[in-house]
Amino acid sequence: MTQQVTLNIDGALIRAAKGTSVLDAALDFGICIPHLCHVSNIEDIGSCRLCIVENIVNGRSKITTSCTLLVQDDMMILSNTDKIRRLRHNIAELLVSEAPNSRAMQDIALRCGVEETRYSFRNNDCILCGRCVRACTGEFGVKPLGFVGRGKDRRVEAPFNLRSKLCNECGRCIDLCPMVMPACDGPMETGKERLCGNCESKLSDTDLTLGYCVGCYFGEGIQCQRSPINV
Amino acid sequence: MTKINTVNDLENLRNKILEDREKFRATLVICGGTGCQASRAGGVIDEIKKELDNHGLNESVCLRTTGCHGFCEQGPLIVIEPDNLFYCHVTPDDVHEIITKTILNNEIVERLLYTDPVSGNLIKTESEIPFYKAQDRQILTQNRQVDPCSIEDYIAIGGYTALGKTLFEMSPESVVQEIMDSELRGRGGGGFPTGLKWAECREAPGDEKYVICNADEGDPGAYMDRCVLEGNPHLVLEGMLIGAWAIGASQGHIYVRNEYPLAVDNIRVAVQQARESGLLGDGILGSKFSFDVEISRGGGAFVCGESTALMASLEGKVGEPKPKDVHTVIDGLWHKPTTLNNVETWANVPAIMKNGSSAFAAKGSKGSKGTKILALTGCIKNTGLVEVEMGTPIKNIVFDIGGGANNEKPVKAVQTGGPSGGCLPVEKFDLPVDFDELYDAGSMIGSGGMVVMDEETCMVDVAKYFLTFLQDESCGKCVPCRIGVSRMLEIVTDITEGRGKLEQINLLEELGDTLSHTALCGLGKTAANPVLSTLRYFREEYEIHIEEKKCPAGVCQELITYAIDPESCTFCGLCKKACPHNAITGEKKQAHEIDLGLCIKCGICRSECKFESIIIN
Ligand SMILES: Cc1cc2nc3c(=O)[nH]c(=O)nc-3n(C[C@H](O)[C@H](O)[C@H](O)COP(=O)(O)O)c2cc1C
Ligand code: FES
Numbered sequence: 001m002t003q004q005v006t007l008n009i010d011g012a013l014i015r016a017a018k019g020t021s022v023l024d025a026a027l028d029f030g031i032c033i034p035h036l037c038h039v040s041n042i043e044d045i046g047s048c049r050l051c052i053v054e055n056i057v058n059g060r061s062k063i064t065t066s067c068t069l070l071v072q073d074d075m076m077i078l079s080n081t082d083k084i085r086r087l088r089h090n091i092a093e094l095l096v097s098e099a100p101n102s103r104a105m106q107d108i109a110l111r112c113g114v115e116e117t118r119y120s121f122r123n124n125d126c127i128l129c130g131r132c133v134r135a136c137t138g139e140f141g142v143k144p145l146g147f148v149g150r151g152k153d154r155r156v157e158a159p160f161n162l163r164s165k166l167c168n169e170c171g172r173c174i175d176l177c178p179m180v181m182p183a184c185d186g187p188m189e190t191g192k193e194r195l196c197g198n199c200e201s202k203l204s205d206t207d208l209t210l211g212y213c214v215g216c217y218f219g220e221g222i223q224c225q226r227s228p229i230n231v
Numbered sequence: 232m233t234k235i236n237t238v239n240d241l242e243n244l245r246n247k248i249l250e251d252r253e254k255f256r257a258t259l260v261i262c263g264g265t266g267c268q269a270s271r272a273g274g275v276i277d278e279i280k281k282e283l284d285n286h287g288l289n290e291s292v293c294l295r296t297t298g299c300h301g302f303c304e305q306g307p308l309i310v311i312e313p314d315n316l317f318y319c320h321v322t323p324d325d326v327h328e329i330i331t332k333t334i335l336n337n338e339i340v341e342r343l344l345y346t347d348p349v350s351g352n353l354i355k356t357e358s359e360i361p362f363y364k365a366q367d368r369q370i371l372t373q374n375r376q377v378d379p380c381s382i383e384d385y386i387a388i389g390g391y392t393a394l395g396k397t398l399f400e401m402s403p404e405s406v407v408q409e410i411m412d413s414e415l416r417g418r419g420g421g422g423f424p425t426g427l428k429w430a431e432c433r434e435a436p437g438d439e440k441y442v443i444c445n446a447d448e449g450d451p452g453a454y455m456d457r458c459v460l461e462g463n464p465h466l467v468l469e470g471m472l473i474g475a476w477a478i479g480a481s482q483g484h485i486y487v488r489n490e491y492p493l494a495v496d497n498i499r500v501a502v503q504q505a506r507e508s509g510l511l512g513d514g515i516l517g518s519k520f521s522f523d524v525e526i527s528r529g530g531g532a533f534v535c536g537e538s539t540a541l542m543a544s545l546e547g548k549v550g551e552p553k554p555k556d557v558h559t560v561i562d563g564l565w566h567k568p569t570t571l572n573n574v575e576t577w578a579n580v581p582a583i584m585k586n587g588s589s590a591f592a593a594k595g596s597k598g599s600k601g602t603k604i605l606a607l608t609g610c611i612k613n614t615g616l617v618e619v620e621m622g623t624p625i626k627n628i629v630f631d632i633g634g635g636a637n638n639e640k641p642v643k644a645v646q647t648g649g650p651s652g653g654c655l656p657v658e659k660f661d662l663p664v665d666f667d668e669l670y671d672a673g674s675m676i677g678s679g680g681m682v683v684m685d686e687e688t689c690m691v692d693v694a695k696y697f698l699t700f701l702q703d704e705s706c707g708k709c710v711p712c713r714i715g716v717s718r719m720l721e722i723v724t725d726i727t728e729g730r731g732k733l734e735q736i737n738l739l740e741e742l743g744d745t746l747s748h749t750a751l752c753g754l755g756k757t758a759a760n761p762v763l764s765t766l767r768y769f770r771e772e773y774e775i776h777i778e779e780k781k782c783p784a785g786v787c788q789e790l791i792t793y794a795i796d797p798e799s800c801t802f803c804g805l806c807k808k809a810c811p812h813n814a815i816t817g818e819k820k821q822a823h824e825i826d827l828g829l830c831i832k833c834g835i836c837r838s839e840c841k842f843e844s845i846i847i848n
Contacts, residue, residue: 046554047708049749063748068554090745094714154707
């Protein structure tokens with residue numbers, strides 16, 4: 001049997017198997033920490049930074065991403081403090097202003113309290129969460145998808161920008177892409193950096209029970225793997 | 232090369248080398264560092280060889296080509312031992328005179344002496360030059376004493392004796408303890424206590440461990456690691472050997488950027504020599520200790536200096552940082568316990584072992600011991616590589632070593648620590664070079680870059696420069712760094728181009744705070760420092776840019792216009808001829824005018840004008 005540890009997340013004592021990430025432990029328990037790049041059963045890289053939590057070590061708070069932090073006995077995790085909410089809000093604001101017409105980004109942003117961004121909109125098709133790159137296996141374990149370029153030139157590409165023969169057309173990359181949902185037609189205009197009300201309408205439930213999963217649907221496919229039925 | 236099998240062999244070899252050298256009555260030390268090579272030291276060296284041959288002096292005069300002496304702007308440099316006569320700006324044509332006059336007749340060639348720009352006096356020896364006098368050159372002195380490609384030179388000055396001492400007189404634990412007691416802190420930027428790092432790595436489970444030397448040095452303007460590796464590679468090797476023995480590692484890596492070809496060459500030669508003499512390999516100096524070093528060349532990405540990115544790069548993967556929830560001293564290169572230290576950190580180790588931790592800790596300030604090498608550049612009279620005791624006030628460095636402002640414009644600020652550091656105003660020049668004090672002031676020592684700025688530097692433009700650098704060098708993996716930095720740059724660009732809004736200043740601060748808390752690696756965490764520190768000390772410059780749409784320093788092109796001052800203009804027509812866009816009109820002896828519609832604000836007219844008649848509004 002795998003070893004179990006007990007940790008404290010937002011006041012709840014949670015048992016989890018050693019080797020699990022704090023994010024997975026929280027999600028399993030029903031504490032829905034916002035996340036984007038995390039996909040269950042795929043190696044986490046901690047790139048979106050939405051899943052940040054405060055890890056209290058010797059009375060000092062350290063901010064880290066919960067998807068890359070492994071559970072340990074007697075850990076003290078706070079996922080929903082004012083500080084975390086403020087930082088997460090700012091990250092979500094950065095994210096959604098890159099792809100304001102994406103429903104997934106809007107959902108995330110609204111959940112994190114962003115209704116308006118202070119940046120001009122850039123209508124990117126890809127927000128570089130890297131889900132596709134990490135999910136891609138390809139033939140013989142050779143990945144036909146990868147990141148190319150550095151910094152602002154970073155992009156996802158197949159070798160030489162050609163569909164590789166090694167692609168086994170499993171479609172995982174498309175399934176996991178947060179950008180493939182039909183685009184939201186509301187908020188794309190630069191100069192009106194407001195998110196449309198469509199996704200916002202779902203926000204009221206969570207505002208009342210911050211941090212706890214109430215089976216709110218809008219994580220579907222992108223955030224929570226918990227469907228409302230088995231909550 | 233003779234094999235050195237025991238500590239005795241080493242001692243005998245050293246005595247023999249020293250004995251052989253007694254025949255030399257003078258030594259011509261010529262700097263062959265990258266800086267001096269750029270000013271054609273190569274030609275001087277060839278000429279010296281020829282002249283020594285011609286005069287049959289090969290048996291009595293020693294020629295030593297060394298690494299960087301630090302005073303690159305005066306290069307090529309020659310120091311003539313034993314009197315330490317100092318000649319600068321030497322050309323191949325001067326060599327004949329140096330040999331015939333100075334070497335053969337003990338006469339001084341006055342034309343080649345250094346003139347102190349502050350007092351105007353001619354100065355004969357290196358130690359009397361203010362630039363050197365105000366320094367405390369513990370590590371850099373050796374650069375002058377050794378030819379980097381000669382292990383004999385290094386052995387002659389007592390090289391590898393510290394290794395002998397550690398291997399046979401100390402246990403690994405006591406070596407770690409000695410480093411802890413010395414309170415040595417990492418010179419690579421973070422200032423992490425080296426002893427603590429070694430202890431954790433030593434105690435980490437696993438029989439295979441690694442030591443790595445970080446010679447990636449990507450900060451713009453910084454070149455101390457290059458000079459140490461280039462000028463004294465055996466010192467770094469000896470430090471790594473001692474560290475490896477203390478930690479229990481048998482394999483080391485040197486990660487050096489490929490843009491440092493001379494450093495790559497010299498460390499290669501050094502490793503080869505050390506292998507041939509048995510100082511690398513199995514059973515070093517007859518002990519049970521085995522160690523070897525591999526040299527890896529980095530492609531020159533700034534982010535590859537970050538520990539996890541560097542290790543990924545060494546493993547042949549993309550050089551991107553990873554979350555460090557488990558430290559690299561436990562899970563590092565190939566998932567093995569790994570100790571990564573900076574070039575200068577390693578270079579400090581042999582002296583600590585030789586002279587004891589207390590001698591090292593006697594120098595420096597409360598929390599920062601020893602000396603630090605800094606790359607001093609900018610608007611000052613003397614620029615170059617300087618080494619000072621930790622705790623030295625910034626003003627001593629800028630005004631004593633640097634000689635103060637290099638024109639009538641007063642010094643306004645100093646930028647320390649490169650893209651992760653910040654700008655400190657003149658009022659803060661009493662601050663010491665100390666890890667904690669500079670950090671509290673919103674800057675940091677970083678790897679040791681120090682750029683002095685005068686009134687003609689626009690602080691908003693400085694912030695923009697570093698943001699541009701960071702945007703290019705960010706790996707792009709995490710959101711706060713990739714998007715946050717580009718948004719900050721967007722805002723700062725707006726400010727420098729007259730589109731800024733006052734509330735954006737707060738947004739910059741908030742974004743900076745977000746970055747420092749949430750970015751994945753040190754690059755993103757510190758990326759906002761240039762902006763935050765300029766906002767802290769030069770907020771009014773941002774406000775003037777935004778409210779008055781003016782650039783007080785006259786740098787931001789969108790906010791300035793050029794005009795001709797009719798009072799001082801002599802109508803010589805130079806500016807008119809120089810203007811690439813024919814924006815200047817006016818006949819000879821008649822008033823000249825700039826057509827602002829055509830002017831691209833390149834500033835060429837201003838640098839051409841001999842009467843300072845081109846003014847910036
Ligand atoms: C973006 C970034 C770039 C860095 N570049 C360098 C570098 O060029 N050289 C270096 O020694 N350390 C660099 N560092 C620091 C290293 O991560 C590491 O802390 C250091 O090499 C450890 O050695 P030390 O303890 O001897 O300082 C960099 C860190 C970051 C975050
Ligand atoms: S960083 Fe943890 S889910 Fe993206």
